[in-house]
Each structure stands twice: as structure tokens, then as C-alpha cells.
Amino acid sequence: MRLIEGQLIHRRYRLDQRLAQGGMGEVWKGYDIELERPVAIKALRADMDNEEAKLKRLRAEAHNSANLAHPNIAALFEYYEHDNIGFLIMEYVPNKSLAEIYKARGPLSTDELLPILIQTARGLYVAHSHGVIHRDVKPANIMVSETGEVKITDFGVSYSTNQAQITQDGMVVGTAQYISPEQAQGEQATPQSDIYSLGVVAYEGLCGHRPFTGATPVDIAAAHVNDPVPPLPDTIDWQLREFVMSMLAKDPADRPANALVVSRTLAKIERRLLDQEASEALTETGHLTRRVMSAPHQPIQLFSAADWVAKQTPKPTATAVPNVPVPAPAAPAVPSVPNVTASPAPSATAVPLPAAEGVAPVPAAPAVPAPAPITQSSVKTTKATSTTIESTTTAGEYDPYEDWPSLNPTPDIPDIPPLDSTPLPGFVPAAKPRQSTIPTSTTVVPPAPTPYTGTPITGATGMTDTTDTTGTPTTDAPSGIANGIANTDLSINENTGKEEPR
Missing domain, CATH: 3.30.200.20 (Phosphorylase Kinase; domain 1)
Known part of the structure; x- marks a missing residue:
């Protein structure tokens, strides 16, 4: 097909x-x-x-x-x-292989090579944990993206510990330029075999060439078994150089224990080299060359409700008044003192002279009071208006709040006029909800009493009482009788204290 x-x-x-x-x-x-x-x-x-x-x-x-x-x-x-x-x-991995990168660029710097080796070792450790030996680790099977991500491909000749044997005994499997000595001798591959092949990949990335070459694949495989590995250049970091040489040991027991050890060791070397590079750059230039720069910060402008209303409310056009700075009040003039050269005072003690006859003695100068202590209320009194700021601080007086930004006005903040009662454009007030009459109390208020409209009562003195009487009497008193006495003038007896008719 x-x-x-x-x-x-x-x-x-x-x-x-x-x-x-x-x-x-x-x-x-x-x-x-x-x-x-x-x-x-x-x-x-x-x-x-x-x-x-x-x-x-x-x-x-x-x-x-x-x-x-x-x-x-x-x-x-x-x-x-x-x-x-x-x-x-x-x-599908649309990336270049590490073999293409080596061919195009030659040896790589440790900043680029170490992340590739670390990721490859991690992938191999996962495969080894599942009992899978790749047996063909080489740059052509390591795909590297533009961002540095690594993908291991082609497990075509891989071997698993739980599968039946497919390769014949003594048959060599792998690529001669990256094969391990035990694979070249036809022995069973182990995780250390993949570590050896990864060491060859690291050697090629550091030097730009493989450790062994030959006319035929058989000659190259034999060199892996018999020839010592050429030393790496002294320009490479000594710790990285020694560790790569340990990965290329002839005896598998002398190599790192597993791929996880390889990954962690290379990560430590990478971190140390980066710190060393940053320290050297800081010593030479005074600043770090490796920086993470973010976009410039744009401050957020916050507006209050009053600001928003002031922006939305149309203002009447008016003639702009120039902002003329108000001159500060001039300091009071100090009378000049003539520059008189004082004669040296005599060393003898001054003796007061007696006052002459008919001449009044000169009064002594008043004592100058001690300056009052400076307090917050007495140092500065500020009266702020919408346009000017008047200060009572005299010239030359100490102002402890001069540098306080919270007390000084900010000229950048515009004055916002007070809001008027006119509604905003397009504002429609909501209708008032209907209110139902709810009785607040069930107490019955008695009606007001009606005035008395009966027959007037005539007193014993013959005078008619025309005063309105509240309430309704039980009976109308007959003429001249009201409990025996009607409208009789009473007086208080001083002896008995009782009321008696006059």
C-alpha cells in the first residue's frame, strides 16, 4: 500500500x-x-x-x-x-531538532544548553520510572521550541522491562555516535545507558563536536568502548566539566544514579552560574544586567461624585478673570539703628551718681518679658478662602508646619462651585408613592361639653346670675332657694375659720 x-x-x-x-x-x-x-x-x-x-x-x-x-x-x-x-x-511538534540547532549555531552557551539538558533528563526519568529505556537518545530526537520547551520523540527502538525480547542477542541497537559502551558490546541497555547518551549530547553542545569520530559506525562504537573521553576545554565551568565527564564514564556504576540526579545537579549548576554572572555584572557596572521590566505604571484618576456632577453640569460662559497672585503683606519696617562704635567699657565698677536738684530721676527701663513657648495654636493661624490664603505668621517667625503638605493648599485641585438646587439635565423625579391613611390609635375622644342653656338662677339678693354654667344641672333651683342660701355673700370667721353669711 x-x-x-x-x-x-x-x-x-x-x-x-x-x-x-x-x-x-x-x-x-x-x-x-x-x-x-x-x-x-x-x-x-x-x-x-x-x-x-x-x-x-x-x-x-x-x-x-x-x-x-x-x-x-x-x-x-x-x-x-x-x-x-x-x-x-x-x-505534532512543529519545532526544530537539537541536531539542526547544533548544525546552524555550533556550541551553545550554558544559559541555553543547560535548560535543554535539564528538561531532557526529566523526561528520561519519567520513562525510566515506567520501565522504558529509550536506547536512542540523540540531538535528532530532541525537539526544542522557540521558547526553549523540549520534547523527546521516537521511541522506535525503546525497550521495556515487561515486554518480550525482540532484538536478537548480540545485536547492536542505537546510533553509533551516541551509543553507550555496553550497548556497543551487545549488552542489555539500562537507564545509565541513556544517561551516557545524554552526556554525549552535552559534550557536543559545549565543544561543538562529538567526543569520538571514525570512518565507519563500527570504528566509532569501538572508540566508545576502548578510547578515553577527550577532556573538555578549561573555559567551561569546572563543576559542569567534571559532571559531564562523570556521565561519560565507561562503567555504568560510575555514572549518576538516575536521570533525576542529572536533572537536579544540572539545575544547581545553572543557578550558581546565573548568580555568579549577576554578581559580576553588578560589580562591573553597578547594576544588574538581567532585569524584568514591566510596562510603565499609569496612575488611575479617581473622581468624586462632586467632580462628576461639576463635569456634567453645563456652566454659563463668563469672561475669564486672570489669576493675579495676591502679594503677601509686607513686613513692618524696622527702624535702622545707626552704626555707632561703642567705646570699651572701663574695668572699674560703675558708681551711681546722686541726682541733681530739680531734675527728675530717669525711670528704669521695663524688663523684657521672656518669649512665650511656641505652640501649634500660637505659631500659625491660617484663614483659607476660595481664592486667597491669609497667614498671620510674621516675617522671620519659625513655622514648624511649613513643610507639611497636608496643611498647605494644593494648587492642582480646581475649586468646585457649590451645587445649586436645579435638577440635572434629563433628570425626571420619581412620583411619590400613594400613602394610605392608617389609624394611629383606637382611643375614642369624648365630645366637648355643651354650654348650659337652662333657666337663670335668681339669688337671695334679687340679682340674676347670668354666668354660663358648664354641664347640665339635675334640677333648676327655685327662686331664692339654693341649699337654703342662694348667691349669699360669705365671709370667714376669724375664730372658727368657717365661712359664714355676712
């Missing part, structure tokens, strides 16, 4: 562009029409011999990559077989 552009795989993945073709298969850039995302499709070549062995290898790669979920490992989405052709649907 020949793969062509536009072909639909598994009724879901469309082949858009062939990216690479190797001895085992080919890699295409595809498109997932259901999830609408680009994918990478790895397929076996149809013209290969021993298709069954190659198919087993592809199934093992799918099995080993299925459980590896990590940001530094390219994810596997799906595995599909059709007409004895297997397809690996993987995450």
Missing part, C-alpha cells in the same frame, strides 16, 4: 505532507478532521522485507509510549493497523 497526500487514514486522519523517510518507515504531517488539530503519523514502509518483525517493533513502540504522559515527551494519541501496515498517531 502506497501512501499519498490527501489519503484518509482510519476515516479520520488526512495525510498532508511527508516529513521524513527512514529505513523502517516514514513520518507524515496529518490532520485530525474530528478534533481539528494537526498530528504526526508514523507508518511502516510497504516495500520492506520481514514486515512481521517490523510490525512487532512498531507495536512495542506504541505500547511503551502509551503510558508516558509528561510535558517533555511527545504524546501518543492512537495506534491503528490496516493491510499489515501500522500507523502511530502522535503529537
Whole structure:
């Protein structure tokens, strides 16, 4: 089965562009029409011999990559077989490989190389934790984005501890330029084998070339087994140089214990080098060269309700009055004192002379009172108006509140006129709600008494009482009788204290 552009795989993945073709298969850039995302499709070549062995290898790669979920490992989405052709649907990584970066730029600085090595070691540690050995760590399988993110790809020759043996005994698996000595001798690969290959990647990134070269892959593999590793240049940091050489030890037991140790050690070296670089820059220039700059701060203008109303209310046009500064009151003139040269006082004690006859003695000068203590109320009295500020502080007097910004007026704040009672434009007052009459009390108020309109009562003196009497009497008294005495003048007896008729 020949793969062509536009072909639909598994009724879901469309082949858009062939990216690479190797001895085992080919890699295409595809498109997932259901999830609408680009994918990478790895397929076996149809013209290969021993298709069954190659198919087993592809199934093992799918099995080993299925459980590896990590940001530094390219994810596997799906595995599909059709007409004895297997397809690996993987995450598409549109980045350059580390091999392309090495070819274009040569050796890298530690600021760029160490983050790549740290992320690669973290991804390898996750794979080793799941019992998966990559066995082909090299710059071509390390993808680096423009932001420095790393993705490990191509677990095609990976080995898992819980899978059946596929490679024949004594068969060398890997790339000769980055192969470990035990792999070159046909032994079983271990996590330390991937650490050795990562050490070769670090060596190439620091020096710009690999540690061993040869005419054939066999010569290069033999050099990994027998030849000592050439030392790194002295210009490289000594701690980084020693650690990379420990990763390239011939004996796996002499290498770091695991990839996590590699990641943490390289991170410590990176942090120390950054601190050292910052310290040197601070010593030479007086300021740090590595800074994080943010956008300039724009202050937020806050307005009160009065400010907003003043801006919204139209003001009548008026002739602008120039703001003439009010001159400060002039200090009182001090009479000038003539510059008289004082003669030196005699050393003898002055004796007062007796007053002459007919001449009044000169009174003594009054004592000058001691200055009063300076207090807040007596130092400065400020009277502020809308346009001027009058100060009672005399010239030359000490003003302890002169530098206080809270007491001095701020000329930048405009004067806001008082609000008038006119409504704002477009303002419609809300209607008053209807109020129902609710009795506040259930107390019954008695009616007011009516005036007495009966027959007038005539007293014993023969005078008629025309005074209005409140209330209604029980009976009208007959003429001349009211309890025996009617309208009789009474007087108080001084002996008995009782009222008696006159």
C-alpha cells in the first residue's frame, strides 16, 4: 500500500505532507478532521522485507509510549493497523531538532544548553520510572521550541522491562555516535545507558563536536568502548566539566544514579552560574544586567461624585478673570539703628551718681518679658478662602508646619462651585408613592361639653346670675332657694375659720 497526500487514514486522519523517510518507515504531517488539530503519523514502509518483525517493533513502540504522559515527551494519541501496515498517531511538534540547532549555531552557551539538558533528563526519568529505556537518545530526537520547551520523540527502538525480547542477542541497537559502551558490546541497555547518551549530547553542545569520530559506525562504537573521553576545554565551568565527564564514564556504576540526579545537579549548576554572572555584572557596572521590566505604571484618576456632577453640569460662559497672585503683606519696617562704635567699657565698677536738684530721676527701663513657648495654636493661624490664603505668621517667625503638605493648599485641585438646587439635565423625579391613611390609635375622644342653656338662677339678693354654667344641672333651683342660701355673700370667721353669711 502506497501512501499519498490527501489519503484518509482510519476515516479520520488526512495525510498532508511527508516529513521524513527512514529505513523502517516514514513520518507524515496529518490532520485530525474530528478534533481539528494537526498530528504526526508514523507508518511502516510497504516495500520492506520481514514486515512481521517490523510490525512487532512498531507495536512495542506504541505500547511503551502509551503510558508516558509528561510535558517533555511527545504524546501518543492512537495506534491503528490496516493491510499489515501500522500507523502511530502522535503529537505534532512543529519545532526544530537539537541536531539542526547544533548544525546552524555550533556550541551553545550554558544559559541555553543547560535548560535543554535539564528538561531532557526529566523526561528520561519519567520513562525510566515506567520501565522504558529509550536506547536512542540523540540531538535528532530532541525537539526544542522557540521558547526553549523540549520534547523527546521516537521511541522506535525503546525497550521495556515487561515486554518480550525482540532484538536478537548480540545485536547492536542505537546510533553509533551516541551509543553507550555496553550497548556497543551487545549488552542489555539500562537507564545509565541513556544517561551516557545524554552526556554525549552535552559534550557536543559545549565543544561543538562529538567526543569520538571514525570512518565507519563500527570504528566509532569501538572508540566508545576502548578510547578515553577527550577532556573538555578549561573555559567551561569546572563543576559542569567534571559532571559531564562523570556521565561519560565507561562503567555504568560510575555514572549518576538516575536521570533525576542529572536533572537536579544540572539545575544547581545553572543557578550558581546565573548568580555568579549577576554578581559580576553588578560589580562591573553597578547594576544588574538581567532585569524584568514591566510596562510603565499609569496612575488611575479617581473622581468624586462632586467632580462628576461639576463635569456634567453645563456652566454659563463668563469672561475669564486672570489669576493675579495676591502679594503677601509686607513686613513692618524696622527702624535702622545707626552704626555707632561703642567705646570699651572701663574695668572699674560703675558708681551711681546722686541726682541733681530739680531734675527728675530717669525711670528704669521695663524688663523684657521672656518669649512665650511656641505652640501649634500660637505659631500659625491660617484663614483659607476660595481664592486667597491669609497667614498671620510674621516675617522671620519659625513655622514648624511649613513643610507639611497636608496643611498647605494644593494648587492642582480646581475649586468646585457649590451645587445649586436645579435638577440635572434629563433628570425626571420619581412620583411619590400613594400613602394610605392608617389609624394611629383606637382611643375614642369624648365630645366637648355643651354650654348650659337652662333657666337663670335668681339669688337671695334679687340679682340674676347670668354666668354660663358648664354641664347640665339635675334640677333648676327655685327662686331664692339654693341649699337654703342662694348667691349669699360669705365671709370667714376669724375664730372658727368657717365661712359664714355676712
